[in-house]
Each structure stands twice: as C-alpha cells, then as structure tokens.
Amino acid sequence: MEAGAGAPAKAAKPAMNTQRNTFLASMALLALVLLAWQFLPPALDVPKFIIPTVTDCLAEMKRMWVQEGLLGHTLSTALYTVLGFAIGSLLGAVIGYLLGMSEFWEKVLSPYILALQIAPKVAFAPLFIMWFGYNSMPKLLVTVLIVFFPVLVNVLQAMRTVDRDLVNLARAYNLSRWGIFLKVEMPSTLPNLMAGLRIASTLAVIGVTVGELVGGNTGLGFLISYGGGQANAAMVFDAIVLLTVIGFLLYTVLVRIEERVLHYLPKAQQ
Amino acid sequence: MALEFRSVTKEFTTGTGQNLVAVNDISFRVNEGEFVSVVGPSGCGKSTILSMTAGLYQPTRGEVFVSDDLVGGPNAHVGFMLQKDLLLPWRDIVSNVEFGLEARGVAKSERRDRAMAELKRCQLSGFENHYPYQLSGGMRQRAALARTLAIKPEIVLLDEPFSALDAQTKLLLQNSFAGTISQTGKTTLLITHDLSEAVLMSDRILVLSERPGTVVAEIKVDLPHREEPLRRRVMPEVSDYAAQIFKHLKLEEKAI
Numbered sequence: 237m238e239a240g241a242g243a244p245a246k247a248a249k250p251a252m253n254t255q256r257n258t259f260l261a262s263m264a265l266l267a268l269v270l271l272a273w274q275f276l277p278p279a280l281d282v283p284k285f286i287i288p289t290v291t292d293c294l295a296e297m298k299r300m301w302v303q304e305g306l307l308g309h310t311l312s313t314a315l316y317t318v319l320g321f322a323i324g325s326l327l328g329a330v331i332g333y334l335l336g337m338s339e340f341w342e343k344v345l346s347p348y349i350l351a352l353q354i355a356p357k358v359a360f361a362p363l364f365i366m367w368f369g370y371n372s373m374p375k376l377l378v379t380v381l382i383v384f385f386p387v388l389v390n391v392l393q394a395m396r397t398v399d400r401d402l403v404n405l406a407r408a409y410n411l412s413r414w415g416i417f418l419k420v421e422m423p424s425t426l427p428n429l430m431a432g433l434r435i436a437s438t439l440a441v442i443g444v445t446v447g448e449l450v451g452g453n454t455g456l457g458f459l460i461s462y463g464g465g466q467a468n469a470a471m472v473f474d475a476i477v478l479l480t481v482i483g484f485l486l487y488t489v490l491v492r493i494e495e496r497v498l499h500y501l502p503k504a505q506q
Numbered sequence: 507m508a509l510e511f512r513s514v515t516k517e518f519t520t521g522t523g524q525n526l527v528a529v530n531d532i533s534f535r536v537n538e539g540e541f542v543s544v545v546g547p548s549g550c551g552k553s554t555i556l557s558m559t560a561g562l563y564q565p566t567r568g569e570v571f572v573s574d575d576l577v578g579g580p581n582a583h584v585g586f587m588l589q590k591d592l593l594l595p596w597r598d599i600v601s602n603v604e605f606g607l608e609a610r611g612v613a614k615s616e617r618r619d620r621a622m623a624e625l626k627r628c629q630l631s632g633f634e635n636h637y638p639y640q641l642s643g644g645m646r647q648r649a650a651l652a653r654t655l656a657i658k659p660e661i662v663l664l665d666e667p668f669s670a671l672d673a674q675t676k677l678l679l680q681n682s683f684a685g686t687i688s689q690t691g692k693t694t695l696l697i698t699h700d701l702s703e704a705v706l707m708s709d710r711i712l713v714l715s716e717r718p719g720t721v722v723a724e725i726k727v728d729l730p731h732r733e734e735p736l737r738r739r740v741m742p743e744v745s746d747y748a749a750q751i752f753k754h755l756k757l758e759e760k761a762i
Contacts (some may be wrong), residue, residue, distance in 0.1 A: 405592050405601045408560050409606040409657070419608070423596045500596045502639045 277407035288470035293477075296470035304459065306474075313444055313455040314482050316372060319438040320379025321486065325433055328387030335388075336395025336425075337417065353389065355424065357382040358446040365451040375447020375455070382443040383436040390432030427501065430494040437490050441483035456482075508693035509536040509559060509661055514568035516554050528554040530718035531568070536661075536693055536710075538657040541684075541732060542720065543696040543704035545751060546714030551747045553696045554719075556663050559695065570663045573660050582610065585659030589666045591646040593638040599649050600625065600634035606657040624652040627686055644675040651683060655690060662687065664696045680707060688733035706735035713754045723754040 270290055277287040284292060335342040357378060364374035372404040398421050406416045448457025456475040463471030511532050518526045529551035536542045544552050552672045557563055558570050570577040572584060585606070593602045603621035612620070625634055628648040638646055647667055654662055667683070668676045684707055689693055698704055704711050704729055713723040727747060731737040738744060 307533065373620060399590075400591075402592055402594070403589060404557075404560075404562055405586075407608055408584070410580055410582065411609045415609055419605070420594070423594065426578060426596070500637045500639065 285467045285469050288473060292472050293470045296468070297474045300459070300471060300474060303413045306459075306478075309455055309459055310478050311481075313448065313457065313479065316375055316379060316447075316455070317440045317444045317482055317486065320376050320443055321383050321437060323376075324383025324440070325436050327393050328384040328432070328436070329429060332388040332391025333395065333417070333422070333425075334419070336392050342392065342494040349385075349388070353385045357385075357443070360442045361446050361450040364447075370451050370453070372452070372454075374451055374456075375444050378447040379440050379443030385437065386435040387432040389431070390428045390435075391425055394428035395421060398424045427498055430490070430498060432492050434487065434494070437486045438483055440486065441479055445479055508538045508573060509533075509539070509695065510571040511558075511571045512571070513557070514558065514565045514570060516551070516558065517561075517566045527718035528710070529714075530720050532714075532719065532721055533568075534721055536695060538693055540710065541687065541696065542709045543698055543711045544714060545698055545701060545704050545711060545755070546719060547755060550701060550714045550717050551719035552699075552714065553665055556586060556665050556697055560584050560662070566599055567670045568690075577583050582657065583660045584663060585654035585657050585661070586663035586665065587647075587650045587654045589613050589670050589682040590679070591638070591643075591650040593649055593653075594645055595638050598635050598637055598744045599630065599641070602638070602649060603653045603656050606653055608656065620656050622650070625649070627655070627689070628652040629682065642675075643671050647671070647679055648682065651686065652673055655686070655692070660693060662692045662694045664694065664698075666698055667696075669698070669700065674694055676703075677736065677739070683714065684733050686736050695751045701748045701751050702739075702744065704751065705729075706738050706742050710748075711751060713751055723751075725750060725754075 273287075276288045277289060288296070298495070335345065360381060361374055361378050364377045368374055369375070382446065402420050402424070403416055404491040406420045444455065445460070449456035449461050452458055456479050459475040460472050463469070463475065513531050514532045516528045517641065518528055520526050532555070534542075539611050544555060546552055559572065559577065559583065559742055561577045564578070566684060566725055572581065575581070575583070593599075594605065597605070600618065600621050603624055604617045607617045607620065608661075622631075622634065625631055628651055630645065630648055630652060633645065638649070641649065650667070650742045664683075668679055671679060680703060696704070696707060706725055709732060711725040711727060712721050713722065713725065725747065729743055729747075
C-alpha cells in the first residue's frame with residue numbers, strides 16, 4: 237500500500253514544488269521592488285512630490301479614504317469599467333456574429349471597421365463631452381467604443397474560419413440556419429470570443445480612465461487629474477494602483493470563466 | 507436499388523471564371539446491403555460524388571437517386587463521414603453521437619438510448635462521458651461512425667475515413683468498421699485512394715479516371731470475409747485484384 241500511494245505522490249511533488257517556487261520568487265521580487273521604492277528615492281534625494289515612498293502612498297491612501305471619498309470614486313470607476321465592458325463586448329459580439337453570417341455586409345463594412353479600429357478611440361472623449369456634457373455618458377461611450385473592436389474583430393475572424401465540413405455535416409443532419417449557428421458556429425468561435433474579451437477587459441480600464449481624466453468630477457481618473465493639479469504625486473500613484481487592481485480583478489474573473497467554458501480544450505495554456 | 511447515379515455531370519466555376527468539369531457522365535448503381543468502393547487518382551472527383559449523394563449540392567446534369575428518391579437536398583437517408591472525425595470538441599462523446607438526431611424530432615430520452623446503443627456497437631461503451639481530445643484517433647473515428655449510424659441511414663458514405671491513421675490502427679479500424687457495417691447490413695460507399703483497402707473491404711470497386719472523372723472499370727471482388735478484412739488480407743488473390751486496379755489507373759505510365 238505504501239508503494240502504491242507513494243508513486244503518484246512522488247510524481248505530483250515536483251510540479252507542486254515548481255509552483256510554490258515560482259510563487260515565492262514572485263513574492264520576493266515584489267518585496268524587493270517595494271523596498272527599493274521605499275528607500276531608494278530618499279537615499280538619492282528625490283523629493284516627495286516627484287516620487288513618494290510606499291509609506292507616503294499608504295498614508296495618502298488613508299487620507300483620501302477619509303477626506304476625498306476614495307471608496308465612492310473607486311466604486312464608480314469599477315462600475316463604469318464593468319458596465320462599459322459589458323455593453324461594448326455585447327455589441328461587438330452581436331455585430332461580429334451578424335457580419336460573420338453575411339459575407340456581403342462584411343465586405344461592404346470591413347474598410348470602415350478597419351478605419352474605426354485604427355482611429356484612437358480615446359481621442360473621441362472631448363467630442364463626447366461636447367455632445368453629452370459633463371456626466372457619465374462620455375466615459376461610458378469611450379469605454380464601449382474601445383471595448384467594441386477587439387471583440388468584434390476576434391468574433392468575425394473566428395466566424396470566417398469555422399470548419400466548412402462541420403457546417404456541411406450539420407446541414408446534412410437537417411439543422412436550420414439558426415441551429416447551425418447555435419450548435420456549430422457559436423461554440424466554434426468561443427475560444428476567439430474569450431480571447432477578445434480578455435483583451436477588451438484590459439482596454440476597458442483605459443477607456444474609463446481617459447473619460448474621467450478629460451471630464452467629470454468622479455472616479456479614479458478624476459483623482460489623477462485632481463492630484464496632478466495639486467502636485468500630489470502620492471494621490472496619482474494610489475489612483476493608478478487602484479485602477480490596476482480593478483483591471484486585474486476583471487481580467488482574473490474572465491480567465492476563471494474561460495477555464496470553465498473552454499474546459500474541453502486540452503491544457504495548452506499556462 | 508439503394509443508390510443510383512444516372513449520367514451525372516458536375517461542373518464548377520473556378521475563382522478565375524473557368525469551367526471545371528469534376529465528374530463527367532457517371533452512371534452506376536449500388537444494391538442494398540452492398541459495399542462499394544470508389545478509387546481513383548487524386549482530384550478525380552471522388553468527393554464530388556459523395557457530396558452529391560449527401561445532397562450538399564446538385565449535379566449540373568443527370569440525376570442521383572437514393573432509395574428510389576431523387577436527391578434534392580440534404581436528406582435523412584444518407585449518413586456520411588470524412589477523414590476528419592468532425593466531432594464537436596465541446597461535447598462529450600455521447601452528445602456527439604446524438605448530434606445528428608437533434609434536428610430530426612427524436613425525443614431526448616430516445617436520443618440517449620440510441621446513442622448508447624451505437625456506442626456499444628462501436629465498442630466505445632464506458633467512453634460516453636469523455637471528450638474528443640481524450641480519445642485516440644481510432645476511437646474518435648469509431649465515435650464518428652457511431653454518430654453516422656445513429657441517424658439510421660440507408661446508405662453510409664465513407665470519405666477516406668482511415669487515411670489519417672497510422673498503419674496498424676488503420677488495419678484494426680478497417681476490421682472494426684467492416685464488422686459493424688456488415689452487422690447492420692448498411693449499404694456503404696467507401697471513397698479511398700488505398701487500393702488494398704478497397705479490395706479488403708468491398709464487394710465491388712469502381713475505378714475512376716483522372717479529371718474529368720468517369721468510371722473506367724468496375725471490378726467485382728469475389729472473396730469471402732468482407733466482414734473481416736484482417737482475414738481477407740492474407741489471401742493471395744488480394745494482390746491480384748490490387749494489380750488489376752493499378753493497371754486501370756494507368757499509374758505505371760506516370761511513374762517516371
């Protein structure tokens with residue numbers, strides 16, 4: 237019994253060890269960077285309004301929490317990130333699938349899609365403010381726009397490369413057009429859709445931040461421009477860190493969903 | 507009559523606007539329960555024959571009949587399988603086998619029963635909850651055969667189903683397919699470029715010419731053990747038949 241139980245445990249051990257080693261190394265690196273951040277700038281006589289130390293940032297974080305309503309700003313940014321991401325990727329996916337089903341419209345629209353994809357979406361922010369005023373509409377629109385394209389392009393690309401033989405098989409089995417979409421095309425494109433969503437999730441944070449930077453008086457983007465105006469570098473640093481956390485959380489959730497949805501793919505990633 | 511081609515010609519228009527004749531004036535019949543192979547050089551329109559039988563597209567001239575019905579589109583009489591197993595990777599094996607039944611108004615519980623029965627017949631019992639990537643190439647092809655048989659077709663079309671497999675798996679799978687097919691008594695049309703495979707598995711062989719493909723020879727394979735190619739394989743007549751096909755294909759003239 238000892239031998240039987242020992243063999244698989246032995247095989248699993250090196251894998252677990254490497255996993256723990258990489259985690260420890262990652263943590264050590266983080267600690268090193270934080271230490272350097274804390275002690276290097278003062279040692280080199282860099283003033284606090286250029287690079288505040290870790291403890292300065294933490295102290296500023298506490299002050300912002302109490303005096304600036306940091307929680308509200310953070311939640312607002314998180315809300316619009318998720319909202320913009322959801323609306324933008326839904327639109328991108330729906331239009332991607334529609335165009336994927338109609339070769340004619342895809343060919344008609346593809347040059348404009350390409351042009352819009354290349355155009356820097358964040359540059360639209362001032363326009364949106366002119367049109368809709370200083371409310372949450374502009375930042376939502378920028379986010380929707382920036383999220384829309386990677387999802388659309390990924391879905392469209394995947395629809396083009398669906399295995400023709402699979403579609404023929406479904407046709408031979410008397411599936412309707414809708415049935416073919418639902419049972420063959422849609423699932424075939426899922427890996428690409430998920431990849432598009434992952435890219436889009438990182439872009440969503442950029443969209444909201446730019447929207448908040450340019451106009452409005454709420455959100456972490458606003459705190460960045462406000463802190464910048466006051467030469468309060470610690471405030472800017474804190475807002476950037478929190479934005480990163482929001483983006484990271486969204487990305488992590490998507491990776492988890494992807495792992496569940498695409499469980500049937502042989503483990504190649506990671 | 508299970509399958510009949512009456513002077514069938516199929517032309518395609520290529521991307522450059524040229525007319526390409528894939529098959530030209532082909533006529534043949536396949537009787538019920540018969541196993542017929544179609545061999546020919548690559549690009550001779552073998553797969554065109556299959557697609558027209560499956561009703562995926564119509565002949566330019568001539569008519570195709572399956573079970574005395576004129577083929578006018580995808581129909582329930584025909585089940586086909588290709589070199590690729592075409593299993594849906596996101597479905598487990600039993601749901602893959604059920605795939606063909608879903609658009610045909612078969613109740614859910616009956617679908618499951620029929621799928622399980624076919625899996626058993628194809629020696630895949632116990633693998634119903636596996637996903638395609640967890641099975642070997644040979645097992646995936648057996649699952650594809652189970653899916654093809656689950657719709658209870660009158661004709662089974664096999665388009666080079668063994669050509670992506672290694673030599674040993676191929677022999678075993680030919681044997682298992684032949685056994686399953688003779689057990690079900692299905693009429694079968696096998697498209698292949700492997701001459702010995704055609705001899706081992708069929709009652710009759712149609713030899714096609716180069717494009718535009720026409721039937722240049724029809725060879726009746728007068729050997730026992732159609733249901734067990736591994737036993738046919740050791741018979742001395744097999745190589746005679748292969749040599750005969752080889753001659754009809756005029757391969758020697760091309761071997762320079």
